[in-house]
Amino acid sequence: xIKLYKNLKPYTAMVIAVLFFVAxxxxxxxxxPTLMSDIINEGVMQGDTxxxxxxGGTMLLVAGAGVIASILASLLSAKVxxxxxxxxxxxxFRKVESFSLNEFDKLGTATLITRTTNDVTQIQTVTVMIMxxxxxxxxMATGGIFMALSxxxxxxWVLAVSIPVLAIVxxxxxxxxxxxxxxxQVKIDRxxxxxxxxxxxxxxxxxxxxxERERKRFDDANVDLTGNYIKVNRIMxxxxxxxxxxxxxxxxxxxxxxxxxxxxGNMDLGALAAFTQYAMQIMMSMLMLAMMFIMVxxxxxxxxxxxEVLDTVPDITDxxxxxxxxxxxxxxxxxxxxxxxxxxxxxxxxxISFAAKPGEVTAIIGSTGSGKSTLVNLIPRFYDIDxxxxxxxxxxxxxxxxENLRSKIGFVPQKAVLFSGTIAENIKFGSDxxxxxxxxxxxxxxxxxxxxATMDGGYDHEIAQGGTNVSGGQKQRLSIARALVRKPxxxxxxxxxxxxxxxxxxxxxxxxxxxxxxxTVLIVAQRVGTVMDADRIxxxxxxxxxxxxxxxxxxxxxDVYREIVSSQLSxxxxx
Ligand code: ADP
Ligand code: MG
Numbered sequence: 001x002i003k004l005y006k007n008l009k010p011y012t013a014m015v016i017a018v019l020f021f022v023a024x025x026x027x028x029x030x031x032x033p034t035l036m037s038d039i040i041n042e043g044v045m046q047g048d049t050x051x052x053x054x055x056g057g058t059m060l061l062v063a064g065a066g067v068i069a070s071i072l073a074s075l076l077s078a079k080v081x082x083x084x085x086x087x088x089x090x091x092x093f094r095k096v097e098s099f100s101l102n103e104f105d106k107l108g109t110a111t112l113i114t115r116t117t118n119d120v121t122q123i124q125t126v127t128v129m130i131m132x133x134x135x136x137x138x139x140m141a142t143g144g145i146f147m148a149l150s151x152x153x154x155x156x157w158v159l160a161v162s163i164p165v166l167a168i169v170x171x172x173x174x175x176x177x178x179x180x181x182x183x184x185q186v187k188i189d190r191x192x193x194x195x196x197x198x199x200x201x202x203x204x205x206x207x208x209x210x211x212e213r214e215r216k217r218f219d220d221a222n223v224d225l226t227g228n229y230i231k232v233n234r235i236m237x238x239x240x241x242x243x244x245x246x247x248x249x250x251x252x253x254x255x256x257x258x259x260x261x262x263x264x265g266n267m268d269l270g271a272l273a274a275f276t277q278y279a280m281q282i283m284m285s286m287l288m289l290a291m292m293f294i295m296v297x298x299x300x301x302x303x304x305x306x307x308e309v310l311d312t313v314p315d316i317t318d319x320x321x322x323x324x325x326x327x328x329x330x331x332x333x334x335x336x337x338x339x340x341x342x343x344x345x346x347x348x349x350x351x352i353s354f355a356a357k358p359g360e361v362t363a364i365i366g367s368t369g370s371g372k373s374t375l376v377n378l379i380p381r382f383y384d385i386d387x388x389x390x391x392x393x394x395x396x397x398x399x400x401x402x403e404n405l406r407s408k409i410g411f412v413p414q415k416a417v418l419f420s421g422t423i424a425e426n427i428k429f430g431s432d433x434x435x436x437x438x439x440x441x442x443x444x445x446x447x448x449x450x451x452x453a454t455m456d457g458g459y460d461h462e463i464a465q466g467g468t469n470v471s472g473g474q475k476q477r478l479s480i481a482r483a484l485v486r487k488p489x490x491x492x493x494x495x496x497x498x499x500x501x502x503x504x505x506x507x508x509x510x511x512x513x514x515x516x517x518x519x520t521v522l523i524v525a526q527r528v529g530t531v532m533d534a535d536r537i538x539x540x541x542x543x544x545x546x547x548x549x550x551x552x553x554x555x556x557x558x559d560v561y562r563e564i565v566s567s568q569l570s571x572x573x574x575x
Contacts, residue, residue, distance in 0.1 A: 001296070001303040004123060007087045011080045018080065018131050021073035026139040028066035030147055033277035035059045037151070037270030045269065073132060081127040085120050092116045092309050100316035101382045102342050107309070110193035115309055118188055119302035126299035133288045140285035148278040151271040155258055159279055162250040166283055169246060170290040173239045180232050181298040185305065187225040194221050200466075247283055254279055316384055322401040328393025329358035330408055330489025330520040332379060337388035339378060347386065348374045349543045356536070358489070361513075361521045363531035365564060366540030372524045373414050375540070376492045379522070380409050392490070410483030414494040414524075416475040418467030423452055423478065424459040430482040438485050445511045446481035447504050448474065473499040480508070484515060491521045497530050505530060528568050537561070 008015060035055055043052035096112055104112075149156055198205065198214050205214050254276050261267040333355045340347040349371050356362035364372050377383060378390055381397045390397045397405055410430065418426050427439045434442075439459065443449045451474055455461040467475050476499050483491060497505045509530070512521075525531050532551045539547040539554060539561045547558030554561040 001123070001300050003307060004084075004088065004303050005127075007091070008080065008084055011083055014076050014080050015131065018073050018076045019135050021069040021076070022132055022135045023139060025066045025069040025073065026136040026143070028062045028069070029140065029281065030143045031062055032059060032066075033274035033281075034147065035062065036277070037274035040270035040273055041268055077128045077131045080131065081124045084127055085124040088120045088123065088306060089116055092120070092306065095310055095312065098314050098317075099312070100314050100384075101377075102315045103312055105342060107312075108193070110196050111189045111305075112309065113196075114185070114189045114192050115305050119185060119305050122185070122299050122302035123306070126295050129292065129295055133292055137285040137288040137292070140281050141289070144278045144282035144285065148275055148282070151275045151278065152258070152261065152267050155254060155261065155267070155275055158250060158253045158257060159282065162246060162253070162279075163282065163286065166243065166246045166286055169242050170239070170287065173235050173242075174290055174294045177232055177235050177294055178297050180228055180235075181294065182301045184225070184228055184232075184298070185301055187221070187228055190221045191218075191225060194218050243287065247280065250279055250283065251276055316381060316402070318401045319399050321399075322404070323395050323399045324401055324404045326393055326395050328489070329518060331358060331391075331393050332356040332490060332520055332522070333391040333394075334375075334378075335389045335391070337378065337385050337390060339374065339383065339385045341374075341383075347543060349378075352388070352545055354536075354538055354545070354548060356490075356520050356522055358520045359518055360535040361516075361523060361533075363523045363525060363534035363537045364540060365525055365528070365531050365537060365561070366546075367564075368526075369542075370540040371543040372540055373494050374543075376411075376494050376522055376524055379490065379492060380406050380411055408489045410486045410488035410491045412476070412479050412483045412491075412493045412496040414496075416467070416472070416479040416496075418463045418470070418475055418478060420463060420465040422457075422460045422462055423455070426463055426478055427481045427485055430484070430486040434485040439481075442481040442484035443478075445484055445508075445515050446477045447500075447508045447511070448477040448481050451477075471499075473501075473504070476500065477508070489519055491516055491519055492524075493522065494524045495526065497523075498526060502529065528565050539564075 035058060039052055039055045039059070042048065043055060092112075092115060096116075145156070145159070148159065194214075194217055198218060205211055255272070258267060258272040258275065262269060262272060334352045337349060337352040338347050339349045352375065354362070364375060366372050374383075378385060379392070379397070381390075381402060384398065392400065392405065392408065419429065423443075424436075424439055427442055428434050430442075431438075440449065443452055443459075452458055452461070463470065467478075470478065476496050480493070480496055483493075497508065500508065505527075506529075523531065523534065528551075531537050535550070536548065537551060537554055538545060539558055541560045546560040547554050549557070555565065
């Protein structure tokens, strides 16, 4: 947590101001009972109205100053805490942006969301508390004891008994509450995870009638969290009355023994009244300290989780000396590349070597799970390889800055993703300075212009969050258009034509060919028809290259390819 507070640097002045105002208020609070005792002794008991007014006026002033100090402290501490929250959230966001896909696989989206929102809020709340209590609790406790002693020494024995009793009660309850609070965060993670899966998978859940099962999964997570809170609240419910009991007994004891001392003439009425208040102040400050002991570990748990994100060193970072000043047309070369996913037993790709040249279409075909997506994901360096090398225009991708590398690539992922915004904005996502003309042209090449024209608003048609209001094939075509406006050296289409009918597929590829004359094009596909006229076809089988060549060559010398072809052709013939 201390580490997180280093981020408070820009707020140093404000923090000092808060501490100052809190101290001011505490000192005022300590002064008030003494003034009250004076009113009783010098005013009321003597029947001196002018003295009452005089001291009363001072009390008003002190109380008023206390109120102002308290307001200022609240305002500033809220400012500091929210400022810290903003800084932390943006730091986490920046960090997460720098993550490679490995870190996402490892941590998971749900927990990253909780950490950015809930955990930061936790820190924010506690920061306000710490700033207000850190100073006031010790001042009130020691000041209170000091003032109480000055009013009447023998009566302080009451406190010597009641404060330890209070401390023991609070310590017992707090120690039971702390572990519960720590678990809360983890359980909120769990709820987020279930909820996210549920919401993104809602169609499947409905279609397979698994609503009941999913409901149960959510309910379990929810009940689990609720149970936790209930336990906390049960302890809380017990805590308040026990504390009040101790405090009331203390008041009673003070009045009892104080009464005896007054009747013996050893103490005056004002001192007793003031003493009672000091006793309360001391105990309240003890409670504040106890609250801090409960809240701080909870925030500590949040801080650990936040630091875990902030301290993660992404697997993939730019090299010290990036060689970015190279030129080329997007020549891609794999040299004996082997790659395995984190924690996987076997490599997903083994000894892959090939070259994809500018002006040529290189197609990759193979059954599902053969490693096609994995292979193309390595080019933008979404993952780092185990051995071998991947060169773009003769430079190892690990020696190019990620930004520069990716600016050369127009990537159409297997799972088309659109963002909320208009169609035009979604296409423009590929290149900030694309003109209206270029956007329209890209849409035409991607065979998207026709369906865009039928939508109301056309290019200004709003895409819903997650792109739910367009079909799978439309989504694919829009993400192809997005890659096209970028005018990159390297095009990667990961199974981007799978949701298109044969006719649109053929039309799109014909239009694309004119557009990508100079570029390196990599097409991943399942259909033989899509890859047939490629300059080079790579046949992948269980992470290995089973054959490479043109359609004709492969028909002659590659069994795996022949199998794929015959299975698809016979399928079509059978229809
Ligand atoms: P294809 O695109 O040819 O269908 P993939 O490249 O997606 O195949 O997957 C190849 C293999 O790698 C599969 O066995 C799959 O289970 C595994 N795999 C894919 N993505 C991941 C990942 N993020 N973590 C671990 N294993 C993965
Ligand atoms: Mg794939």
